[in-house]
Amino acid sequence: xxxxxxxxxxxxxxxxxxxxxxxxxxxxxxxxxxxxxxxxxxxxxxxxxxxxxxxxxxxxxxxxxxxxxxxxxxxxxxxxxxxxxxxxxxxxxxxxxxxxxxxxxxxxxxxxxxxxxxxxxxxxxxxxxxxxxxxxxxxxxxxxxxxxxxxxxxxxxxxxxxxxxxxxxxxxxxxxxxxxxxxxxxxxxxxxxxxxxxxxxxxxxxxxxxxxxxxxxxxxxxxxxxxxxxxxxxxxxxxxxxxxxxxxxxxxxxxxxxxxxxxxxxxxxxxxxxxxxxxxxxxxxxxxxxxxxxxxxxxxxxxxxxxxxxxxxxxxxxxxxxxxxxxxxxxxxx
Numbered sequence: 001x002x003x004x005x006x007x008x009x010x011x012x013x014x015x016x017x018x019x020x021x022x023x024x025x026x027x028x029x030x031x032x033x034x035x036x037x038x039x040x041x042x043x044x045x046x047x048x049x050x051x052x053x054x055x056x057x058x059x060x061x062x063x064x065x066x067x068x069x070x071x072x073x074x075x076x077x078x079x080x081x082x083x084x085x086x087x088x089x090x091x092x093x094x095x096x097x098x099x100x101x102x103x104x105x106x107x108x109x110x111x112x113x114x115x116x117x118x119x120x121x122x123x124x125x126x127x128x129x130x131x132x133x134x135x136x137x138x139x140x141x142x143x144x145x146x147x148x149x150x151x152x153x154x155x156x157x158x159x160x161x162x163x164x165x166x167x168x169x170x171x172x173x174x175x176x177x178x179x180x181x182x183x184x185x186x187x188x189x190x191x192x193x194x195x196x197x198x199x200x201x202x203x204x205x206x207x208x209x210x211x212x213x214x215x216x217x218x219x220x221x222x223x224x225x226x227x228x229x230x231x232x233x234x235x236x237x238x239x240x241x242x243x244x245x246x247x248x249x250x251x252x253x254x255x256x257x258x259x260x261x262x263x264x265x266x267x268x269x270x271x272x273x274x275x276x277x278x279x280x281x282x283x284x285x286x287x288x289x290x291x292x293x294x295x296x297x298x299x300x301x302x303x304x305x306x307x308x309x310x311x312x313x314x315x316x317x318x319x320x321x322x323x324x325x326x327x328x329x330x331x332x333x334x
C-alpha cells in the first residue's frame with residue numbers, strides 16, 4: 001500500500017501518532033510519506049490534528065482518508081494496541097530525541113483542561129524502553145507524571161540509563177514540594193534544558209516557590225527552572241508573575257524562564273480583555289525590574305488593542321497562545 005500522512009498542525013513539532021503509524025506500515029512493507037495533494041497517489045491517507053484552532057486541511061484525496069486527534073474534537077478514538085506500543089519512526093521528522101508518554105491521564109480536574117475528559121484517571125502508558133530506540137534524549141509528554149508510582153519508577157530508570165529528559169508539559173510542583181524523594185529524583189535527573197513547572201493559579205505559587213528553593217539546596221540553579229503561567233485574570237496574573245520573577249526563574253532579557261499562555265478573551269475585573277495582553281506580559285517578562293507596575297495609560301492602550309482585535313473578528317474564547325506551540329502537546333489518537 002501507498003500511505004500518505006498529513007500533519008495538519010504543521011511540522012514544527014513531531015506528531016507522535018503519525019510516527020507510530022509510519023513505523024507500523026513500514027513493517028508491513030508499505031511505502032509511507034507525507035502526503036502530496038497535487039502529485040501523490042495513495043491507497044490511504046491519515047490526517048492528524050492536535051489543536052482545535054488549527055484550520056482543517058482543504059486538500060482532497062481520492063482514497064480512504066482517516067482523520068483523528070483532539071483537534072477534530074475526537075476524544076475516544078485510539079490507536080490499536082499493536083500500533084500504540086511500537087517505537088515511533090523518528091526519521092519521519094528527522095529528530096534527535098525520542099518522544100512518548102510514560103503515563104496517561106491526570107488526577108486533577110482543571111476546568112480549562114481536556115485531559116480528564118479525554119484520558120481519565122492517571123495510569124501507566126509505556127515504559128521508556130518501548131520508544132527510546134537508539135536515542136539518548138527524550139521529550140516526554142506526560143500530563144502529571146509525578147502523580148504516578150509507575151511514572152516515578154520510570155524516572156529512576158531514566159536516571160540509571162543516563163538519558164537526558166524534558167517533561168515538556170510541566171510538572172506538578174504540589175506533588176514535589178514536600179516530598180524529598182521526588183525532589184531528589186528531579187535533582188539527579190539529566191535535563192535537556194529546563195525543569196518545567198506549571199503555576200496556572202495563585203494557589204500553586206507556594207508549591208512552585210518551595211520547589212525552586214528546595215531544588216536550589218540540591219544544586220539546581222533557578223535559571224534552570226521554567227514556569228508555565230496560564231493567564232486568565234490580568235491583575236492576579238501580574239501578581240503571580242512578579243512573584244515568580246523574584247525567584248529569578250527568568251533569564252533576562254529573553255522569555256526562557258516564564259512562558260505565558262492566555263486561555264480566553266473574557267474581561268478581568270478592571271475591564272481588560274485577557275486575549276490582547278500578550279504585549280503587556282511580554283514587557284513584564286523582559287523588564288529588568290522584579291516588580292512590574294503597569295503605567296497609568298496602559299489600560300487605554302489595551303482597550304485600543306482590544307477594539308482592534310474585535311474589528312479583526314477574533315473569537316471571544318479563542319486560545320491566543322497555547323502551552324506548546326511551546327508545550328506541544330497531546331498527540332493525535334487514531
